[in-house]
Amino acid sequence: MSGGTDVSTTATSITSLQLHALSLRRHVLRMAERVGQGYVGQGLGIADLLTVLYFREMKYDPHNLAWPDRDRFLLSIGHYSIGLYAALAEAGVITVDELDTYGADQSRLEMAGSEVTPGFEMTGGSLGHGLGQAVGMALGVRLDGRSSRIFNLLSDGELQEGSTWEAAMSAAHYRLDHLFAFIDCNDQQADGPPRQVLTIEPVHSKWEAFGWDTQRINGNDIHAIVNAIDAARKITGKPHAIVLDTLMGKGVRTFEERDKNHFIRVEPDEWRLAREQLEENAQLKTKRTA
Amino acid sequence: MSVSAPKTGVTGNILSSDIYGAERTAAAPFGEALIREAETNPRIVGLTADLGKYTDIHLFANRFPERFFQIGMAEQNLISVAAGLARTGFIPFATTYCVFATRRAYDFIAIGAALGSANVKIIAGLPGLTTGYGGTHQGIEDLALMRSIPNLTVIDPCDATELSQAVSAIARHEGPVYLRLLRGQVPVVFDPDAYQFEIGQARLLSEGTDVAIISTGLMTARALKAVAQLSGSGVSAALLHVSTLKPFDTEAVLALVRRVPRVVTAENHFTTGGLASAVADATVDAGVPIHLKRVGIPNCFCESGSIPYLVQRYRMDSEDIAAAALEMIHK
Structure with missing residues (x-):
């Protein structure tokens, strides 16, 4: 991808995106296996969205991250950084080798990512910061007359932070139709599922009530994500919320099936199995597509 | 313009500063x-x-x-x-x-x-x-x-x-x-043609030998009056205005305290965590002896009320700064 090319207008096949998503998942397992733990469930669960954003939708230049006309991706949820590192490595912003430093002392790839890492537009992790900064950036690029768009990834648990709703109100007030919020509903936060911690449903109608163009889709279906973004792009005068129902650990059966945990600990002998399951799953999918 | 004092005993409105009696x-x-x-x-x-x-x-x-x-x-x-x-x-x-x-x-x-x-x-x-x-x-x-x-x-x-x-x-x-x-x-306390603010730079507004007043914010206007009051009592007071709390002008503060170790700080803020604490940190770190008295808001939530009442209630006026200086000298 080079500066000035609007990737969103070039046709990229779903199959090619699925291969990127598989690659992202391999990167996630590689990082998590090195440290033996981590937010591997989130990284696997969000790989499909990050694939569509980084390999179809967003315009950016991996060799000129400060390009002022770039689209911007803001990761509110800093602990999902394992997923973003995978995407950034796949996109050539950082090297695949650097992924081996994930969570290590003196690494740029912190377990809760921050703006020290190239490709991170802000510091997330203290939840409830991303959408407000996205609003500020959306106002900024509009004031400069740029065509840039702002993409923000939030989580279901993050909706409990009141600041998110302050930002949601302001985005609708300023009619920021170049702002896209993706809400990852993986039904898990630190202390359990949101319905037990603090009910956040109905998520769809909350965003709608706040004045957003809202859709709710299967967040692990690349085709559905592509279609949702294409549909959102046609709606003007409103910011766009795309609520994604995702499966933590997607692509690795044992992670998909285990009791859901915010932070997964994996026994050393399980990693080989995880890698095998990912490849088996990918082959099945390829056969089905063929 | 000059502003006359409000009706006393009535809770102050959303004001700005101690404008009552200001000449300009x-x-x-x-x-x-x-x-x-x-x-x-x-x-x-x-x-x-x-x-x-x-x-x-x-x-x-x-x-x-x-x-x-x-x-x-x-x-x-x-x-x-x-x-x-x-x-x-x-x-x-x-x-x-x-x-x-x-x-x-x-x-x-x-x-x-x-x-x-x-x-x-x-x-x-x-x-x-x-x-x-x-x-x-x-x-x-x-x-x-x-x-x-x-x-x-x-x-x-x-x-x-x-x-x-x-x-x-x-x-x-x-x-x-x-x-x-x-x-x-x-x-308007400082003459716009003569004063030049710089981030991180304290300003020595008065040279003195008996006591050093170090102040910030609107308290500097009151400290200037305190210097004049002390001068009337035969006390020579230095006055250092520190408007940038961070980065702190440690050099200017230490230079003054080395010359005049009896110090009164004055701030429109708690006496902990603000200017007085910054002065204490700087002198302790440098091993410079200091005798410190702090004028400012005590660690409490303050009452509602008129501004003149509150200034008096929490001992924040020029007379309070002068009294702290005299107390230190005569101790």
Whole structure:
């Protein structure tokens, strides 16, 4: 991808995106296996969205991250950084080798990512910061007359932070139709599922009530994500919320099936199995597509 | 213009400063200065959290409506949006009151603005006892909170002259800033033609040998009067005005304390965590002996009331600074 090319207008096949998503998942397992733990469930669960954003939708230049006309991706949820590192490595912003430093002392790839890492537009992790900064950036690029768009990834648990709703109100007030919020509903936060911690449903109608163009889709279906973004792009005068129902650990059966945990600990002998399951799953999918 | 004293015994309105009896005042120095800067610097934008008229930024909003963003009563979002604007190359000036910026939006200032040194200017009204609205509105611990955040520059100007100059200085300074605001009619203490504010520079306003007064913010105007009162009693008092609390002008403070170790600090803030603490830190770190008395707000939520009442109640007037100095000398 080079500066000035609007990737969103070039046709990229779903199959090619699925291969990127598989690659992202391999990167996630590689990082998590090195440290033996981590937010591997989130990284696997969000790989499909990050694939569509980084390999179809967003315009950016991996060799000129400060390009002022770039689209911007803001990761509110800093602990999902394992997923973003995978995407950034796949996109050539950082090297695949650097992924081996994930969570290590003196690494740029912190377990809760921050703006020290190239490709991170802000510091997330203290939840409830991303959408407000996205609003500020959306106002900024509009004031400069740029065509840039702002993409923000939030989580279901993050909706409990009141600041998110302050930002949601302001985005609708300023009619920021170049702002896209993706809400990852993986039904898990630190202390359990949101319905037990603090009910956040109905998520769809909350965003709608706040004045957003809202859709709710299967967040692990690349085709559905592509279609949702294409549909959102046609709606003007409103910011766009795309609520994604995702499966933590997607692509690795044992992670998909285990009791859901915010932070997964994996026994050393399980990693080989995880890698095998990912490849088996990918082959099945390829056969089905063929 | 000069402002006469209000009816005593009545809770003070949302005021600005100790304007009563001031010989000369200037109207809305922050708003006017921001407009002047913005005329030549198109990157300056303004934001407020439903306090445009009460922070004088409404003047900027009227002059540059396309560069002004009303955020509503949402201070966390105020700081986040400002940080986002800064990250797209703008210089956002975001206004609210001290209490709302520092208490409610602390995490957003620390992580959203300061951690990555976003170029956000936080302009905070009603510092210390400049409102009679009591504990909810009086910013009595904001300097302590802001001083503890890495990368953040913290400024408490004395008067209209310094506030205007500070607006210009921080617009040119790359990085996050917390500036205490004096609004409405603001006293002119410093001659605009003679005074020059610089970030991080303390100013020796009076040379003296018996006692050193170190003051910040509007307390410097009272300290100047205290110096004159002490002089009448035959006491030679030095006065160092420290308007930048962070980065702190350690060199100027140490140079003074080495000459004059009897020190009175005066601040429109708690006597802990603000100027007095900064002076104590600097002298202890350098091993410079000091005998310190602190004039300022004690560690309590203050009463509601008229400003003259509150100043008297919490011993914040020029007479209180002079009395602290005399007590130290005659001890």
